Amino acid sequence: MSDIRYLQPTDTSEAMHLSRVAGWNQTEDDWRRVISIAPDGCFGIRTEGRLVATATAICYGKELAWIGMVLTDPDYRGRGYARRLMKRALEYLAGRDVAWIKLDATDMGRPLYSSFGFEDECLVERWWRGGTEGTSARLHGDTVLPLDLDGAAFGTDRSELLAKLSPYGCVAGTNGYAMWRPGEKALYFGPCVARQEEEGRRLFDGFLSAHGGQDIFWDLLPGNSVAVRLASAAGFECRRRLTRMTLKGRGSASPLGNNDQYVYAIAGFEYG
Numbered sequence: 001m002s003d004i005r006y007l008q009p010t011d012t013s014e015a016m017h018l019s020r021v022a023g024w025n026q027t028e029d030d031w032r033r034v035i036s037i038a039p040d041g042c043f044g045i046r047t048e049g050r051l052v053a054t055a056t057a058i059c060y061g062k063e064l065a066w067i068g069m070v071l072t073d074p075d076y077r078g079r080g081y082a083r084r085l086m087k088r089a090l091e092y093l094a095g096r097d098v099a100w101i102k103l104d105a106t107d108m109g110r111p112l113y114s115s116f117g118f119e120d121e122c123l124v125e126r127w128w129r130g131g132t133e134g135t136s137a138r139l140h141g142d143t144v145l146p147l148d149l150d151g152a153a154f155g156t157d158r159s160e161l162l163a164k165l166s167p168y169g170c171v172a173g174t175n176g177y178a179m180w181r182p183g184e185k186a187l188y189f190g191p192c193v194a195r196q197e198e199e200g201r202r203l204f205d206g207f208l209s210a211h212g213g214q215d216i217f218w219d220l221l222p223g224n225s226v227a228v229r230l231a232s233a234a235g236f237e238c239r240r241r242l243t244r245m246t247l248k249g250r251g252s253a254s255p256l257g258n259n260d261q262y263v264y265a266i267a268g269f270e271y272g
């Protein structure tokens with residue numbers, strides 16, 4: 001028996017096993033957060049008493065939904081579990097009348113998403129830097145987020161997500177903000193949104209002066225050449241490339257008004 005079920009907060013340690021085996025950076029807190037934001041959009045397949053596959057879909061209003069955490073235990077791959085979960089997630093989103101659906105696809109996941117009609121939008125890169133000695137500055141700054149700017153960057157309102165991420169680490173001003181949070185393998189820098197290059201640089205430099213002693217992951221859109229330059233100059237190296245993919249959910253949907261030039265770091269492959 002392998003029915004699709006809603007993921008529950010009690011599933012997080014098993015879900016964590018799936019992401020850890022895949023080498024992902026998510027923590028159990030990340031799983032808890034996704035489930036708390038989208039309790040009716042997080043699905044799993046349980047078989048032989050184990051959670052063996054997952055997929056999550058977060059709605060940012062009616063404009064945009066983000067699919068993530070598409071994972072199948074290596075022992076259970078090739079049995080159609082990810083396909084069933086994707087179908088279920090897309091049915092759920094059709095019921096929510098969402099205009100656009102996006103995700104960040106690994107090379108393993110991409111053929112599956114293409115078969116559902118997702119089209120390539122742009123590349124997303126994971127950059128990494130190992131910790132260096134002697135950085136211990138403290139970061140000071142506002143934590144009142146410029147939500148209008150985030151809306152202009154991302155194309156829709158993701159204030160609920162940002163409110164849940166900001167307590168881990170956040171510095172903000174009227175022209176930008178940066179956040180960071182713990183990861184399973186490295187500290188995660190992101191999301192970071194800035195109106196101008198100087199602000200992006202200031203936020204990133206401030207973050208790095210306080211946290212450069214730790215290993216850091218930074219997921220960026222290579223179309224933002226300023227972000228790429230900042231990452232290279234600070235000694236980060238590109239470790240992985242994923243493909244951001246898009247599916248039109250509703251026929252009459254007008255284009256999403258996002259602006260990648262404001263995006264210095266994404267919020268996570270599972271959030272966009």
Ligand SMILES: CC(C)(COP(=O)(O)OP(=O)(O)OC[C@H]1O[C@@H](n2cnc3c(N)ncnc32)[C@H](O)[C@@H]1OP(=O)(O)O)[C@@H](O)C(=O)NCCC(=O)NCCS
Pocket residue numbers: 022053069070071072073076077078079080081082083084104105106107108109110111112
């Ligand atoms: C990608 C992943 C979720 C697929 O899970 P799965 O349950 O094995 O997938 P399914 O059995 O439903 O297969 C779906 C499609 O994936 C592809 N696929 C699955 N197994 C494959 C294999 N061994 N070789 C090539 N393609 C394969 C096929 O396109 C398949 O399409 P089909 O139904 O027409 O055969 C799984 O390999 C995985 O967890 N990978 C690591 C994490 C990851 O990269 N996740 C994607 C994040 S975007």
